[in-house]
Amino acid sequence: MTSSRSAALFERAQKLIPGGVNSPVRAFRAVGGTPRFVQRAQGAYFWDADGRRYIDYIGSWGPMILGHGHPAVLEAVQKAMLDGFSYGAPTEREVEMAEEIVKLVPSIEMVRLVSSGTEATMSVIRLARGATGRSKIIKFEGCYHGHSDALLVKAGSGLATFGSPTSAGVPPEVVQHTLVLEYNHLAQLEEAFSLHGREIACLMIEPICGNMNFVRASVPFIQRCRELCTQYGALLVFDEVMTGFRVALGGAQSIYALSIPGFKPDLTALGKVIGGGMPMAAFGGTRAVMEQLAPLGGVYQAGTLSGNPIATACGLATLREIQKPGFYAALAERTRSLATGLTQAASQAGVPFCADSEGGMFGFFLLDALPQNYAQVMKTDSPAFNRFFHAMLDSGVYYAPALYEAGFVSAAHTAGDIAATVAAAAQFFAQLPAQTRA
Ligand code: HOZ
Numbered sequence: 001m002t003s004s005r006s007a008a009l010f011e012r013a014q015k016l017i018p019g020g021v022n023s024p025v026r027a028f029r030a031v032g033g034t035p036r037f038v039q040r041a042q043g044a045y046f047w048d049a050d051g052r053r054y055i056d057y058i059g060s061w062g063p064m065i066l067g068h069g070h071p072a073v074l075e076a077v078q079k080a081m082l083d084g085f086s087y088g089a090p091t092e093r094e095v096e097m098a099e100e101i102v103k104l105v106p107s108i109e110m111v112r113l114v115s116s117g118t119e120a121t122m123s124v125i126r127l128a129r130g131a132t133g134r135s136k137i138i139k140f141e142g143c144y145h146g147h148s149d150a151l152l153v154k155a156g157s158g159l160a161t162f163g164s165p166t167s168a169g170v171p172p173e174v175v176q177h178t179l180v181l182e183y184n185h186l187a188q189l190e191e192a193f194s195l196h197g198r199e200i201a202c203l204m205i206e207p208i209c210g211n212m213n214f215v216r217a218s219v220p221f222i223q224r225c226r227e228l229c230t231q232y233g234a235l236l237v238f239d240e241v242m243t244g245f246r247v248a249l250g251g252a253q254s255i256y257a258l259s260i261p262g263f264k265p266d267l268t269a270l271g272k273v274i275g276g277g278m279p280m281a282a283f284g285g286t287r288a289v290m291e292q293l294a295p296l297g298g299v300y301q302a303g304t305l306s307g308n309p310i311a312t313a314c315g316l317a318t319l320r321e322i323q324k325p326g327f328y329a330a331l332a333e334r335t336r337s338l339a340t341g342l343t344q345a346a347s348q349a350g351v352p353f354c355a356d357s358e359g360g361m362f363g364f365f366l367l368d369a370l371p372q373n374y375a376q377v378m379k380t381d382s383p384a385f386n387r388f389f390h391a392m393l394d395s396g397v398y399y400a401p402a403l404y405e406a407g408f409v410s411a412a413h414t415a416g417d418i419a420a421t422v423a424a425a426a427q428f429f430a431q432l433p434a435q436t437r438a
Helices: 003-018 071-081 092-104 116-134 188-200 220-232 251-259 309-321 327-348 383-393 417-429
Strands: 038-042 045-048 055-056 109-114 134-140 178-181 202-207 236-238 267-270 282-283 352-357 359-366
Touching: 045 220, 055 417, 071 309, 092 109, 092 134, 092 282, 092 309, 109 116, 116 134, 116 202, 116 236, 116 267, 116 282, 134 188, 134 267, 178 188, 188 202, 188 220, 220 236, 220 251, 251 267, 309 327, 327 352, 327 417, 383 417
Parallel strands: 134 178, 134 202, 202 236, 236 267
Antiparallel strands: 038 045, 045 055, 109 282, 267 282, 352 359
16 A cells, blocks of 8 residues: 555655654564654544545554543643643642542652653662662663663573673663563562662562563563562662553552562662653652652652643543543453454464453463563564564554554544554454465
């Protein structure tokens, strides 16, 4: 399909913006073809510059849990705009936002608002180091915690090795304290703590990883992370930028708490849904640790747009909608029906496929079984995913343009949207040559 306005815009963009985009995955490099330039969005859909409508399963990479242009959110934002865009001074809505977050996430006793998930995770690392007086951090291969230097590290495959940077421009010395382990690998976790436990400031994890598609940390793994952090005096940090208010009202941590009595991380990074589509994120945790932040303590962190009045209006209106009775049950059911529908369609055609979902977040793989770590995710047949992606795009269904990304369903997606999506996928699976099927 030629999308002429998108193609022309992409050409113009590439002359002035590196790769033609302001965030790499949007450039379609992984899947090939021309990125769709978005003109407008409403509910579960967006329209591209050529006027084509797509069912949107990205939702701005997570924030749009209510769908686009929810009336209550629009009203709140329009009202806030009239009072000014930014003050650089405290406001009542920041207090309300803090009160909402503390009420909904029991592990958070104090919270600070920032403007992006990267800022939240970067700040949390500094805070953990400041609070413990230690330098080393643990992260897991396939977990993406934003693009700050210390966190841009992939794993070496060796046991308990220190990582090397995955981006040019990150000096090796900056990541020398970042220990990278395999996700869901208990023995590596044990070994890392037995070797370095007293030097570790924090362990940071995406409890349901949305940056290697959709992979869950097992309950025993999370439980052991908690126990080892407590034993060695390290802080357990949940990166819930993606999962916070997305997989459940209390985030992924509330789901683990159902299986691990009393479970709480020490610190949590939040983003995406809490801004409702505006640039807002947050980090919070126990009072004792959060009080180490300036101006109370010695860990510096600041931001001109932090707690921005329009972002807090948008975020608060969103948080109020998602607390309405039955919101998550309906969202989870709709998301599950997508995962199940796609799996059944693939199975009828004999195509290897599996899918998983939690709340309004999902993932699918052209694999026989759900992967547990990055290496298993990498076994996906990437050309087959790319063909699937383009077939769906041509049918008006917009999935993330890379197989390493989770998908998102909003409250605005209807049963009809899910049925249309499954029908398009079934058509694609049915025409695959028999030799590519199981
Ligand atoms: N960080 C996102 C991928 N997991 C991409 C964000 C964007 O391109 O908007």
